[in-house]
Amino acid sequence: MFTKNTADDGQAVFLDWLHDYQRDWLKPDIVAGVTAAAVVIPKALAYATVAGLPIQVGLYTAFLPMLIYAVLGTSRPLSVTTSATLAILSATALEEVARGGGETQLLAACATLTMLVGGILVLAGLLRLGFVANFISDPVLTGFKAGVAVIIVLDQLPKLLGIHFTKGTFFHNVLALVQGIPHASIATVALGVGTIILLVVIEHLWPRAPAPLIAVACGIAAESLFGLSAHGVEAVGHVPTGLPSFTTPDLSLVEQLWPPAVGIALMSFTESIASGRAFAESSEPTPQPNRELLATGLANIGGALLGSMPAGGGTSQTAVNRLVGARTQVAEFVTAGITLGTMLFLAPLIGLMPHTTLAAVVIVYSITLIKPAEFRAILAIRLTEFTWALIALVGVVLLGTLKGILLTIVVSLLALAHQDANPPVYELRRKPGTDVFRPVSDEHPEDETFPGLLIVRTEGRVFFVNAERIGQKIRALGVGKRPSVIVIDFSGVFDLEYTALKMLTEAEQKIREDGIDLWLAGLNPGVLEIVRRSPLGATLGNERMFFNLNYAVESYLSMPRPDRVD
Incomplete structure (x- = not known):
């Protein structure tokens, strides 16, 4: 029924799954693509704001990168857009080079970063470096993601409260947040907390329902019906309608951006290959690491030309894609098609979306990166690996995401060296x-x-x-x-x-x-x-x-x- 798994030589025929496509797979693929779009689009918009980018960049990221991966990738259910981890890493990188510049400079920096990430992934694929993802151990990755979640939640809480302050170190931001609570907008807090409650209830009672889409729709409806902007609730504002324009990377920023691009590329590949392997069925070919590097790399390069942010496979949307019945990459074509329709026709509605609604979506789904059960499972087996997980968590929170990812790699390598240096x-x-x-x-x-x-x-x-x-x-x-x-x-x-x-x-x-x-x-x-x-x-x-x-x-x-x- 399915194409047999081949050696990971990067030479398998693209769209090889198409040769075995069956007619009765079309309906579940369409249903999965539509349902995944309802999750992907709101989260992509939210993660664009996490990265400090215009909200439409989220739509661009959910369009072309997904199409390119669907053609070139080896995982049947993997849904490729962006993620909380990639968003916060991109935010840190772009803040360093585009601070004080206008939107044009920011978008050029974003295109450069995404192009570099894609180029690094392609180069790694050509050099057959797919094994590199294994250098980050599961405990270290658990700690890293938990640290990223803490940073993202802290970054989004001011939007949830309707307050503003100059960002700084972790402790500075915590103190500024506490001091700003008395000045919070009651209407903004009420809408944000209501959105969080709505998301949690839907996820628990109707797990297959498109909770992010429902939450975003409710936020837009509340803004339209009750004129919340008059009560201090800030909305997204104007979102351009139509196709993205060609974006030229700024080569003068390459020297500054390539170090963070390496870290983002590593996390993009790590998340992509982990999600692809986790949701592959036994009858399907196993995702091929080097082909995945090429596919996600070219997806980023193509996306960069249309102004997208760094992309990679996401666990939540891939899970939705698989759970509602996706059989092949046709589901991704459907999701990309709905994203295109959103760009062409629904942009004005997106402009009515309150910032606190997006912040609520980001917070709810970012918190899922913190997995206490995984920490307990690690601690129950070995204290050493639990310590590594805590070091990764604290490193990301206190040193920042880019230095934190470097620390996680160093910790992983030290862990490997420790094991080699102290054999039983x-x-x-x-x-x-x-x-x-x-x-x-x-x-x-x-x-x-x-x-x-x-x-x-x-x-x-x-x-x-x-x-x-x-x-x-x-x-x-x-x-x-x-x-x-x-x-x-x-x-x-x-x-x-x-x-x-x-x-x-x-x-x-x-x-x-x-x-x-x-x-x-x-x-x-x-x-x-x-x-x-x-x-x-x-x-x-x-x-x-x-x-x-x-x-x-x-x-x-x-x-x-x-x-x-x-």
């Missing part, structure tokens, strides 16, 4: 009556030990960073045991680096002088060949290197020993 080392015993060796545990006191024999196992890559640490752990396991033979199980070691091998050779010589023999067992072919080519291989010979632990133990038991009586 176990003492093993044999399960009675079997050839199964397992770590020493109070749960299995009956496991067999062998006097004078210490069996240990390490795992992963053994190299210059962790070799000394592994040696320390092995020595600690031998304290008080006075073994005559130490067997190291290498079955879990996939690589042995030169420096580590040299240290192992020196360790073998030292313990041999102390009357202890070193044996190796379970070496894979590559590691075995490395050892054989070294002085250690000549020292050990075939007599002290074994196919597995069971052979090593049997050889040990067959050795004549002075304390054994035949």
Whole structure:
């Protein structure tokens, strides 16, 4: 029924899903596209305001990038526009280069940023760097998104209250917000809080209903019927009707914008591939990382020429797309078509939308980025990863989003380095009556030990960073045991680096002088060949290197020993 998954070589035929398209998929695709549009369009408008851009930029972002991805992408349900994370990252980047400039300068800066994001994604795809997304661990990403949610909510609360103040650091903004509460507009607060309640009720009672569209429609209706602007409720104002005009990137801003563009590109790809994988059905091809880089990159480049902000796959709209029955990318064509209709005919209505309504939409959906259950799940398993998640959260809140994303990457790399530098080392015993060796545990006191024999196992890559640490752990396991033979199980070691091998050779010589023999067992072919080519291989010979632990133990038991009586 579906096209089989192919190698991720970036050479699969575009629109390959079209060859297998079935007529009975058309209705669910249309329904899904219309429903997703009801979620995508209001949120895209709201996220444009989060980025500090004119509201129509949200429509532009929900149009061409989605069409381009539908043609080039490998995920059937993925809905590509923008997200809360990308919006706040874009806001920080654009604020640095367009501060004090007019709307024309801001739009040119936005086009430049989006073009750079697209170019970076395309380059990464051509270089086959799809694996890079895996460098951000789930706990770090959990913390990063929670921090982004805090920043977004704090940014939107003044609009919800109808107050204004100069933005600054996190603590400055919190203090200014508290001081501004007495000056809040009652009508603005009432409409904003009412919108939040409406969204929450709809999401809980009718989860498949287009809650953002209903909330936005109610806000526009309230403004039209009750003249809320006369009571201090600020509206969006004029929104241009018609197609977006061609926007030329400002090349003079490339030097300033490329560093944040790298971070935005990374988050765009990370969110896109995570959403695509999460909602792929078992009968569908798995999203191909390098093709996804190319597809989202070209979607951003095309969108930049029409003035869109950085785009990527969004979890919420992709979930809606899938849950209401989307089978293929036809649903995205439908969503883009409705967005086009909105640009051509509904722009005047959008201009009546109160800012507090948009702020309410942003707050409700941004809060979902904070997932206490995920923090609890991480803490229940390992305190270390929970600490990384908190560092990412605090880093984003206190340092800002761009520095925060850099911190999350550094934390992820440090986490990876920590794991490589501190591999596990176990003492093993044999399960009675079997050839199964397992770590020493109070749960299995009956496991067999062998006097004078210490069996240990390490795992992963053994190299210059962790070799000394592994040696320390092995020595600690031998304290008080006075073994005559130490067997190291290498079955879990996939690589042995030169420096580590040299240290192992020196360790073998030292313990041999102390009357202890070193044996190796379970070496894979590559590691075995490395050892054989070294002085250690000549020292050990075939007599002290074994196919597995069971052979090593049997050889040990067959050795004549002075304390054994035949």
